[in-house]
Amino acid sequence: MKQPASDHAASATEQLYIAYRPLMFSIAYRMLGTVADAEDIVQEAFAAVQSMPGRLDRVANMKAYLSKLVVNRCLNELKSANRRRRDYFGQWLPEPLVGEAEEPAAAAEHNEAMSYAFLVLLDRLSPTERAVFVLRTAYGFDYAEIGGMLGKTDVYARKLYSIAKKKLRPEGERMQSKQEPPGDREGAVPRQRRQELERFVEAFRRRDVTAMLAMLSEDAVLVTDGGGKVRAAVKPILGRVRVTTLLDVISGRKLDAAEAVIRPVSGREELLFYKEGKLLAVVAVDWNEGSGRIDRIYAVFNPDKLGQHARPYSEPEDDQHVTV
Template sequence: MNGGYVLSGKEYGIEQESVDVSLEELYQKYRKYSFAIAYRMLGTVTDAEDVVQDCFVELEHKPLNDIQNPKAYVAKMTMNRCLNLLNSARKQRETYVGQWLPEPLGESADLPADWLERKDMISYAFLVLLEQLKPIERAVFVLREAFQYDYKDIAELLGKSESNCRQLFSRSRRILSSGESAPEAPISPNINNSSRVKLLERFTTAFLAYDVTAMLELLAEQPVFVSDGGGNVHTVMRPMVVRKGVLALLTSRRVLTVLRERDVVHTVINGEVQLAFLKDGEVRETLCLRLAPNGEHIQNFYLMVNPDKLRHIHIRTEEVSVKE
């Protein structure tokens, strides 16, 4: 498929074959596939892990020889659980304290090493964007773009007609393509892009120094700042969407001051170089930045301070502090 929203999951597409294997072999072969679907659908590592576990627990009670297409079967089980979780999560998030953001996933997360590969990552900004979609829209979009399913397979997997799936996909693309905040692509083509690293260093220097002039030069025309504390940690409760307000927030001596007391490091989060704030070697906050299309300004700030969503971010020993 062409277009700017391919989510780097082509290798996981449906294979029309029957496989006579043991449950352990199925688990080893398709667990990464199941997790890749679940994380793109749910935006949380813990829930995605639970979905994978539930799927293979169910398979323990199934006659495996009756399964004609194991990969398609795993996909359907995974997606059904994700849709159920998303439908219930929408109600739960109505009572969520503050803003809800997806759980960031570090390159060195404490997951099996082969569950996610860098080329299969979805950028944090794009994961945030997917939250605009209804569960069924997200399902169609993820299956079509991430896993290259044709509409016939999507229809069978979701219990919809092909025409309905086409309409859902078209609507999803319109939603994701609208507005100033839409990312151009799901992930940066080069996570170690030197210009991005230099911009992060400039931001860190300006932030730590409360440098209004330098910070203003880094902001896009319509920057957005969102923070998620989950009610566990005090943080900015509402999105800041005005340039003047974002500037004041980032240079205030009364807000976000704890971040300046941390060790600041560059680390890879969802496939891109981002910022992590450490205390005694442990990640206490992450700040994911999405750059404007010109690569010279910062469009979106996603600050994660909820400790429940930072359990899968760990810093390798070779990652060094950038704090001056």
């Protein structure tokens, strides 16, 4: 019996959803910095796909086409999101994405463009600059493809990319230089990072001020996000002495007796702090490979941004997730 056209269209859309949803979600998340909004964007994009099944037969590059649907919706969303962030209490940090279930296969390269620290830096860019930079750096689209997604020429896309790089200096250039080798998930770089995190969290939990001072660069920065729901610094804390002082306070009060767990966060291993099964904080730490010291620490305490991971933590069998 011949399959009805409507059933065939639905089946085709379902196959596209299975194949491309991880990529589309990953792009939307890195454009917006929020999980729920990224999920909404992906659903909207696929709703649009379902409404025009006949047009899909004429799509030559499905990856670029679906990415375009996502990016343009993200650009519209960022206009209102930026207004909301201006009214946000204290420092706004992206919502941590814990685990790797939503990452496309290409993200297995684990480069710095997929890290939480890089996601924070992207807020320096305009929405269009951010789109160009994310598509080029994190997903390897060429300038012609990017220009086609944005309704621009490849020359203009290249220009926007150059502008974005300048805005991200020097941190952006430093982080881009730290690309990890493809397929080296269990290699030296991830192993070294895990050791660094273990060393940092040990000093943090023991409130070893001397050890923490030695790990921080002179111009270290600590940014905390409580969203007005949990007490946190309203402005970034600058300088290693002041950063160490606040870290000591956080360790002795907010995260006293909390269990520290190393898990992937937005593409790279970071620290999660649990207490009585509840996730209290996600802390992302960025090392300067040149000096071997910590440049930036981002701590998310806002429970609204941790709610998706609020379920009690259970020790997984996968040794990628390490309790320290």
